Amino acid sequence: xxxxxxxxxxxxxxxxxxxxxxxxxxxxxxxxxxxxxxxxxxxxxxxxxxxxxxxxxxxxxxxxxxxxxxxxxxxxxxxxxxxxxxxxxxxxxxxxxxxxxxxxxxxxxxxxxxx
Numbered sequence: 001x002x003x004x005x006x007x008x009x010x011x012x013x014x015x016x017x018x019x020x021x022x023x024x025x026x027x028x029x030x031x032x033x034x035x036x037x038x039x040x041x042x043x044x045x046x047x048x049x050x051x052x053x054x055x056x057x058x059x060x061x062x063x064x065x066x067x068x069x070x071x072x073x074x075x076x077x078x079x080x081x082x083x084x085x086x087x088x089x090x091x092x093x094x095x096x097x098x099x100x101x102x103x104x105x106x107x108x109x110x111x112x113x114x115x
Contacts, residue, residue, distance in 0.1 A: 002033050002034065002035040003033065003034050003035065003071050003072055004034070004035050004036075004037045004068060004069060004070045004071055004072070005029055005034040005035065005036055005037065005070055005071070005072040005073065005074050005096075006036070006037060006038045006039070006040060006061060006064055006065065006068070006070045006072070006073045006074070006093075007022070007025055007026060007029060007036055007038070007039045007040065007074050007076065008040045008041075008042075008053065008057075008061065008073060008074065008075045008076065009021070009022040009025065009039075009040070009041045009042075009075075009076040010041070010042050010043075010044055010047065010052065010053055010075075010076070010077060011041060011042065011043040011044070012044055012045075012046065012047065013045065021076055022039075022041065022076055025074065025076040025098065025101075026039070028098070028101050028102065028105065029074055029101065031105050032101055032104045032105050032108065033108075034072065034074065037064075037068040037070050038064050038068060038070070040057070040060065040061060040064070042054060042057045047077075049082075050082075050083075050086050051083060051086050051087055051090065052075065052077070052079055052080075052083045052087070058087070058090050058091070061073060061091060062090060062091050062092075065091050065092065065093050070093060071093060071094060072093060072094045072095075072096055073087065073091055073093050073094070073095055073096070074096045074097075074098075074101055075095070075096070075097045075098065076098055077097060077098055078097050078098060078099050079095065079097040083095075084097070
């Protein structure tokens, strides 16, 4: 069963190939059986301590979650446990970062106990 998701990408100066990375995130989400309902990007000079993204962008995504009924918000970066907790509370949705998404793909495709 497909799960609906919103993709979030943050353009930071340290990420030179953002467009390619964000497109890859879309493909990873599809490979993990997510149905992408919205895509959101934000340009920042540095990530924020509370949410990784700006508080205004959190409000924008919260409205999208309510509008679309998306159960998951997928970030094109590795988030800290604090970011994940704060985002889950603010957005009332499951938060998945790039690493978690890749691990989900391996988990669904593993054929042996060792895998």
